[in-house]
Amino acid sequence: MKIGVLRESDSNERRVALVPETVERLVKAGHEVFIENSAGLAAGFPDQAYENAGAQTVPSVEVSKSVDIFVHVQPPTIDEIKALKIGCLIVSMFNARNDASNMSILASAGVTAIAMELVPRIARAQRMDALSSQASISGYKAALLAANALGKYLPMMMTAAGTIPPAKILVLGAGVAGLQAIATARRLGAIVEAFDVRAAAGEQVESLGAKFIHPPKSEDAEGSGGYAREQTEDEQHLQRLFIKEHLADVDALITTAAIPGKPAPILITTEMIDAMRPGSVVIDLAAESGGNVEGTTPGKIINMNGVSIHGPINVPSSMPFHSSQLYSRNVMALLDLIIDKKDKTLNLNLEDEVIDATCIVHLGEVRHKFNS
Secondary structure (H helix, E strand, O other), rough: OOOEOOOOOOOOOOOOOOOOOHHHHHHHHOHHHHHHEOOOOHHHHHHHHHOOOEEEEEHHHHHHOOOOEEEEOOOHHHHHHHOOOOEEEEEEEEOOOOOHHHHHHHHHHOOOEEHHOOOOOOOHHHHHHHHHHEEEEEEEEHHHHHHHHOOOOOOOEEOEEEEEEOOOEEEOOOOOOHHHHHHHHHHHEEEEEEEEEOHHHHHHHHHOOOOOOOOOOOOOOHHHOOEEHHHHHHHHHHHHHHHHHHHOOOOOOEEEOOOOOOOOOEEEEEHHHOOOOOOOEEEEOOOOOOOEEEOOOOOEEEEEEEEEOOOOOHHHHHHHHHHHHHHHHHHHHHHHEEEOOOOOOOOOOOOOOOHHHHHHOOOOOOOOOOOO
């Protein structure tokens, strides 16, 4: 198979879809790999590294016209899709649940498209789970952003001038991002509390040395695939009252709650922000899907009554080396599933649970429709 990667067209995207480590495996398996010149440079992977791994570094037009499989991070542009040959397979994040605008374009181009964000959360698909690998990066970076923005130490410090108590951090949402934020904040020496509507998250939180907090009579809200289900208005009201009681005592708040295909739930209102101490910091990892904090502005830092509210976007791209490496491994695991190892041809079994869930367009036919 001929497999190709272009430089990401989004000016804010520093990741690359395949790294030399993965390219070397693909070449050894008998595939040809084409990488656009400088495609991996922003992520720390120069052309020479790809060439040493066995890839050909070529202009973008050579990639588009040559490949059978096209791998991307962000949704490819209309021009990128139209430049591919009919029957080409595109593997990318498509944000398909929230933006179906590309579906008709993909269908009219006669290509097949696999959306990496739709990999089901089942045991056999863990190695392909790009959402989880990138969320882990986001959670780690969120703790660093909080530490950098705070005008305080995170760990307890014993100095000649006296003892400085540790900072207190509250994490809302104990999914992949939240757990990584908890683990990182604990490594940095902070006292950490965490809240999640899923009762099962408590054991994971406490295994990381944090305190799990939850209303005494709250109902478990775990939905399908391990994600939280959407909350009722009454449930959200009670949760906000409970969380507000804890906000006055924290130095930093990290919010990570998300529901696939839906706007992020508002967990923190402006009234609740008023309960926080001046100089406190909020890192809202759900900013791109509307935010968990009322007033969050995607890509901006705003000040609300002395509290600094950060709405970072595309956080994995801020750590492009390892986020690219992890995404590339996710893609490799998917390719292992869909490429026949003997004759090196595409074997897209649409009855396979993983392929059925992720294949949004097949040879010009839209397979899944989402409300967007």
